Amino acid sequence: MAKHEKSESESSQYSDLSSEEESDTSENDECSEEEKSENDFNTVKIPESDDSSDDNQSVASNNEEDEGVVEDYANSDVEMEKTQLTVRNDLEPEKTSGNIAKIDEYEYDSSDEEDLRNTIGNIPVEWYRDYKHIGYDLEGNKIVKPKSKDEMDEFLSKIDDPYYWRTVKDKLTGQNVILTDDDAELIKRIKKAHYADANYDPYPEFVDFFTYEKMIHPVTNHPETKASFIPSLGEKRAISRLVAKIKRKKHLDLPEVKKPKDDRFNFHYDIWSSENAPSKRLLRYIPAPKMKLPTHAESYNPPPEYLFTKEEEEDWKNTEPEERKQDFMPQKYQRLRHVPLYPNFVRERFERCLDLYLCPRAKKMRANVNPEDLIPVLPKPRDLQPFPTMLSLVYIGHKAAVRSISIEPKGQFFISGSDDCTVKVWEILTGRCIKTFTFENSVSCVSWCPNSEKNICIVSVNKCLYVINIGVGDKIVTNNTDNLFKQLIHEDEKVKDDSVVNWQIISEDKEEAKSKAWKEGIRVIIKHRYEIKQLTWHYGGDYFAAVMPEGGNKHSVIIHQLSKKRSSMPFQRQKAPIQRVLFHPSRPFLFAAYQRHVRIYNLAKQELTKKLMCNCKNLSSIAIHPKGDNLIIGSYDLRLSWFDLDLSNKPYKTLRYHKKAIRQVAFHPKYPLFASASDDGTVVVTHGMVYDDLTQNALIVPVKVLRGHKTIGAEGGVLDCSFHPLQPWVFSAGADSTIRLYA
Numbered sequence: 151m152a153k154h155e156k157s158e159s160e161s162s163q164y165s166d167l168s169s170e171e172e173s174d175t176s177e178n179d180e181c182s183e184e185e186k187s188e189n190d191f192n193t194v195k196i197p198e199s200d201d202s203s204d205d206n207q208s209v210a211s212n213n214e215e216d217e218g219v220v221e222d223y224a225n226s227d228v229e230m231e232k233t234q235l236t237v238r239n240d241l242e243p244e245k246t247s248g249n250i251a252k253i254d255e256y257e258y259d260s261s262d263e264e265d266l267r268n269t270i271g272n273i274p275v276e277w278y279r280d281y282k283h284i285g286y287d288l289e290g291n292k293i294v295k296p297k298s299k300d301e302m303d304e305f306l307s308k309i310d311d312p313y314y315w316r317t318v319k320d321k322l323t324g325q326n327v328i329l330t331d332d333d334a335e336l337i338k339r340i341k342k343a344h345y346a347d348a349n350y351d352p353y354p355e356f357v358d359f360f361t362y363e364k365m366i367h368p369v370t371n372h373p374e375t376k377a378s379f380i381p382s383l384g385e386k387r388a389i390s391r392l393v394a395k396i397k398r399k400k401h402l403d404l405p406e407v408k409k410p411k412d413d414r415f416n417f418h419y420d421i422w423s424s425e426n427a428p429s430k431r432l433l434r435y436i437p438a439p440k441m442k443l444p445t446h447a448e449s450y451n452p453p454p455e456y457l458f459t460k461e462e463e464e465d466w467k468n469t470e471p472e473e474r475k476q477d478f479m480p481q482k483y484q485r486l487r488h489v490p491l492y493p494n495f496v497r498e499r500f501e502r503c504l505d506l507y508l509c510p511r512a513k514k515m516r517a518n519v520n521p522e523d524l525i526p527v528l529p530k531p532r533d534l535q536p537f538p539t540m541l542s543l544v545y546i547g548h549k550a551a552v553r554s555i556s557i558e559p560k561g562q563f564f565i566s567g568s569d570d571c572t573v574k575v576w577e578i579l580t581g582r583c584i585k586t587f588t589f590e591n592s593v594s595c596v597s598w599c600p601n602s603e604k605n606i607c608i609v610s611v612n613k614c615l616y617v618i619n620i621g622v623g624d625k626i627v628t629n630n631t632d633n634l635f636k637q638l639i640h641e642d643e644k645v646k647d648d649s650v651v652n653w654q655i656i657s658e659d660k661e662e663a664k665s666k667a668w669k670e671g672i673r674v675i676i677k678h679r680y681e682i683k684q685l686t687w688h689y690g691g692d693y694f695a696a697v698m699p700e701g702g703n704k705h706s707v708i709i710h711q712l713s714k715k716r717s718s719m720p721f722q723r724q725k726a727p728i729q730r731v732l733f734h735p736s737r738p739f740l741f742a743a744y745q746r747h748v749r750i751y752n753l754a755k756q757e758l759t760k761k762l763m764c765n766c767k768n769l770s771s772i773a774i775h776p777k778g779d780n781l782i783i784g785s786y787d788l789r790l791s792w793f794d795l796d797l798s799n800k801p802y803k804t805l806r807y808h809k810k811a812i813r814q815v816a817f818h819p820k821y822p823l824f825a826s827a828s829d830d831g832t833v834v835v836t837h838g839m840v841y842d843d844l845t846q847n848a849l850i851v852p853v854k855v856l857r858g859h860k861t862i863g864a865e866g867g868v869l870d871c872s873f874h875p876l877q878p879w880v881f882s883a884g885a886d887s888t889i890r891l892y893a
Contacts, residue, residue: 275321284324295324438506447480450489456480470857531853534837536878537823538892541858545576545889547583551862552883554870556598556607561876563622565607566889567593573609575622578874578891584622587670595684601691605631606673606712608694610682615696617674617712635673638715650705651717652677676710676717688733695740699727707731707742720753730772741781743772748783750795762799764791773815773824780840780848782824784812790826792838792850803850807834813866816880818873825880831859831867833882833892856892859884 270278270285278284283292299307308314316329329337336346345352381389447456457480458466466479483489531537550569557564563584567573569592575585591612599606605627609616619631638655654675658668667675676696684697695709703724710717720740721728730743738754746769748762766785773782781793788808791801810829817824822839833856839849861867865885872881879893 275324296326298324441502447476448478450481450483450486452480452482457482528851529849531837531851534851534853536821537835537837537853538856538878538880539854540892541856541890542879542893543581543891544858545581545583545891546887547574547576548572548887548889550592550887551865551869551885552887552889553593554595554597555872555881555883555889556596557872557875557881558598558623559600559602559875560623561874563620564872564881565596565598565620566883567596567609568887569593570887571611573618575620576889585620585671587618587672589616594682597685597687597694599691600687600689603627603630604634604691606691608685608687610685610696613678613681615676615678615682615685615710616672617676618671619673621671632673634713638674650679650719651708651710653715653717655715674712674715678708680705684730686732689735693733695731695733697728697731699729702727720751720756729769732772732774735774735776735778737778741772741774743769743783745769748772748781748793760795760799762793765789765801765804766791770812771814773817775817775838775840776819777840780838782815782817782826782838784815784826786811788812788828790815792848794848796844797847802848805836805850805852807852807855808832810867813868814870816871816873818878819875821873821878823873823878823880825871825873827868827871827882829861829866829868831861831884832857833868833871833880835880835892856880856882858882858890858892859888860886862886 275284278295282295284295285293287293311317313328316334317326318329319325320327335348339346339348446452463479466474466476471477545566548566548568548570552566552568554567555564557578561578563575563577565573565575571589571592573587573589573593573596574583576583587609589609589611593609593611595610597608599608605620605623607618607620609618619628619635621628635655654677656667656673656675678696678698680698680701682696682698685694686697687694692713693709693711695707697707699706701707703726704722705719706724706728707721708717708719721742726744728742728744730741732741732743733739734741738752739759740751740753742749742751746766747764748769750759750762751757752759762781762783764783764785766783766787766789768786769783770786771784775781779795781795783791783793785791788806788811790805790808790812792803792805793799794802808826808828808830812826812828814827815824817838822837823835824838825833825835827833834852835854835856837849837851837853841848859868859882862885868882868884870883873879874881877893879891882890882892884890
């Protein structure tokens with residue numbers, strides 16, 4: 151405060167000086183313009199050494215001795231401009247960042263040099279706003295403020311000065327400081343709310359030292375200290391006291407052992423006394439397992455994140471019950487009394503009580519067995535490709551359940567028979583219906599001739615069997631097929647009317663009814679006494695068999711030879727009716743499936759070769775592997791049995807993955823695949839690899855469950871399935887009047 155009063159008194163003295171004295175002092179003070187510019191430059195430029203700072207102090211002291219050192223800065227515009235020009239002329243445009251660092255006043259700053267620039271201490275700078283100086287130096291001389299620019303100079307410098315945008319004013323000294331590139335980048339990062347240091351990483355890579363995986367080596371492996379093996383002195387003394395008391399047979403002050411509250415199963419008894427021994431049933435008592443506690447989703451007022459959206463609710467309803475993640479759908483109620491009665495409460499409680507009552511619980515010695523070793527090692531499904539995985543095409547045209555389908559040997563067309571009394575011919579790739587054959591009754595079975603040189607299909611309608619020339623595909627094959635039937639016309643008179651089978655050859659030249667049937671494609675009609683349930687071809691394409699379970703023990707199977715118009719009944723004395731028959735692909739064997747077993751007959755020797763025990767109540771379908779050594783059998787009691795004919799007459803493996811009766815089974819002619827169709831509306835595709843090495847068993851792995859058909863009451867779901875002869879595709883015919891292709 152004394153200095154501040156002194157400055158005011160001095161300023162008043164200087165203001166009373168006459169004009170003459172001012173001129174004299176100005177002449178003495180202005181020794182040269184270069185010295186003044188040098189003096190002003192030193193107030194801005196950082197001194198390079200201590201000598202230069204001493205020179206500045208000496209110059210300031212000399213000017214103080216002269217009375218005209220304090221002059222109006224408003225009249226010294228030219229000198230300040232020269233000072234600024236000298237500062238800017240020292241900056242080279244090619245080396246901007248380096249030169250800016252040289253004139254930076256804070257580069258060589260220290261605590262000693264701060265007193266030369268501003269000595270006001272904690273006094274606000276605003277107090278010196280109306281004065282020409284800002285503080286005093288050590289000798290009491292005023293430190294003159296640098297000149298402030300007016301608006302015109304500020305505007306000109308904004309245009310001409312290339313460093314204007316990075317020039318800031320120091321409030322403590324009033325000087326202009328030019329920021330470096332690093333300072334400008336720092337300000338930009340702070341304005342964007344970024345970290346000041348560009349090299350600072352706020353989110354370094356996190357290394358989880360303690361992982362969930364089981365580690366071989368411990369986290370720390372420090373050797374145990376020697377003190378951990380040697381008891382402490384206190385422990386040693388406590389043990390010595392206990393040993394001494396035991397020797398003196400004195401009472402030990404040990405805590406009492408509390409007995410358990412429930413002594414019902416705490417059996418302590420005299421083993422030599424038969425009266426106190428408890429019963430063996432109590433000794434074998436095992437508590438029943440407890441039910442799981444309810445979760446948040448099972449609450450009557452669950453959190454919003456547990457509730458289903460409309461899409462999730464539709465997906466949950468369309469998903470099969472066994473594939474749902476939850477057995478229930480969470481619902482929200484405002485109050486507990488608003489919750490309705492759970493419909494399955496009584497049933498679930500009854501099943502729970504039944505499980506607790508019937509479940510046998512017994513104590514067993516636990517063996518140290520790894521659970522993973524008990525699971526058989528099977529390949530993953532993606533390693534067993536190709537196999538059908540998704541629905542590719544739906545053939546719509548029938549109006550009732552489709553009972554049977556059959557594929558052309560070349561894989562271009564297939565036929566289907568339905569309860570709407572029609573047989574349709576479809577093109578596989580386009581899904582177009584090419585032809586439709588209409589009959590009087592529902593079609594039970596259709597079968598395409600396996601010989602690609604004949605364009606023949608057989609259809610069973612009630613008690614009649616129709617041999618039809620389909621008339622699609624190669625025209626040469628179609629004409630050759632007609633020529634074969636024309637040769638049979640001349641032998642029509644020789645065919646005798648049998649009480650069981652009646653052959654009728656269709657001609658285009660005789661009656662109108664026959665000529666109309668010829669135009670429709672029907673070539674032969676074979677009438678039987680009983681209803682035909684199954685048709686199957688011999689691999690040569692000349693023989694085919696018709697199965698009639700209602701025919702009894704004698705007429706249940708009839709084999710027809712098309713080239714000679716001859717029929718034979720191979721089984722005359724059967725104890726039970728035959729349900730299905732199948733020809734061996736390469737040997738003269740005939741597989742006859744009864745309700746509970748399968749018999750293999752040698753047609754050449756006319757003798758029984760082998761009898762297979764199926765372990766099922768009612769057999770429904772049968773299929774043989776293309777190599778002829780393995781057989782699969784489906785039954786109505788949900789079982790699918792795989793037989794290895796060279797291994798045993800009992801099933802090598804029994805699969806049970808369907809919920810309802812199995813209607814049809816089929817092998818792929820080229821790929822190691824087989825499929826089973828069921829009334830539950832699914833087709834299960836299984837990988838079945840048969841190895842040439844007799845010591846290696848067949849590999850059976852279910853790979854895909856195909857869904858899409860709807861189950862319709864008593865008619866069932868999927869009634870028939872068949873593989874494409876060349877591609878890994880499977881066709882399925884359902885009770886919903888559709889045929890689906892899965893690829």
